[in-house]
Amino acid sequence: MNGIHDLGGRDGLGAVAPPPPGVEPVWKAEWEKHAHAMFPLAFRAGHFGLDEFRFAMEQMEPVEYLTSAYYEHWLHAVEHYGVRAGALDPAEIEKRFQYYLENPDAPLPDHQDPALVEFIEAVIPAGASAARDTGKVAKFAVGDRVTVVADAPRGHTRKASYVRGKTGVIELAHGEMIYPDAAGNGQGEAPEHVYTVLFTNEELWGAEAAEPNGSVTFDVWEPYIVPAASQESAA
């Protein structure tokens, strides 16, 4: 989708303003650690896959997306899929929200389960790889000149606006991985070959606006790209 999350190259968003080194806590508020932990635990519950999780964040109200802290985006996605899975009831969320707003120090329910801690201790070091091997033959190789197709699909995609229609050279080839344009839209893993494409700044932003002596790499799945020549002859 052409969502507000697709930020690469947008102007006017203000200062980055990093704080001085050494003064950035891991969590800038207590609630952030709870919001973070919801992600692996709701994943464990089977509420979403990683690509679906991203798609929920992309569908946030745009002003809210830009003005909220990143873990609020996560909360939004956890709620969205918790409701879809039938684990969370919107009316009940509102009721509890009012309760904790009026009683911020009221405790959480005390219900422990060693299996949840064991899951955390297992998944963080193990991860969950998106790499797949279905034996599909790669259509492209390192060194190929390719153009990103300029389609603007409505569902989840990782084909950012700023690389659509742009031509670059394949720098790395990574084998097959889960295809977000399928998985993020609830259509299964449908693995595709992934490549890293190198674009010059001039190709992305035009000779006048581009900073000199620079490049950007962007990872694409095979359906995102076509051979550069065929795109040019079609145009």
Added chain:
Amino acid sequence: MTVPHTVAAAATPEHQAEVAARVKAVEALMIEKGLMSTEAVDRVAEIYENEVGPQLGAKVVAKAWTDPEFKARLLENATVACAELGIGGLQGEEMVAVEDTDDVHHVIVCTLCSCYPWPVLGLPPNWYKQPAYRARIVREPRKVLREEFGYAVPDTTEVRVWDSSSELRYWVLPQRPAGTEDWSAEQLEALVTRDSMVGVGAPKAA
């Protein structure tokens, strides 16, 4: 220092109180369903506060600076090389280390969300996740590095920005500081900063 205007609204006490209450509401319901527990939250927090952070990336970089064969393996397959040191996992299942040289300086970003190599760098700082960095670092990286991070890259050095749009997780192998020829890996670790592995700063000087 100016606060980025895109996050100013999130910083008010009223908004923070509302978010905290909403998180607590969802957590309470998940606990009652048996999907979440305060002990599991505490364990996640402890891991990313004390166990998994940029000190692990620093260990990998210092080893690469002192062990040419390890460095070759790291650049060939960072996931496999890091696993030799017991480093890897969530959000670093497929890692790629990119080497800074006099000819090219690397920077990482995720313009579409906030992908970041957790096993070597821990959780990302806030600025990495916020709109300004994600929008600008691909369009005007030299300016952002110079004006926002005080890091001037020579005109003769290419700036290459890696947008982490897939599940590959890129991070930077910075250049070894001058004057450290006889330093041990343990001494060198202390020079490797998180920012130098993101590409928005240099390692500390010797």
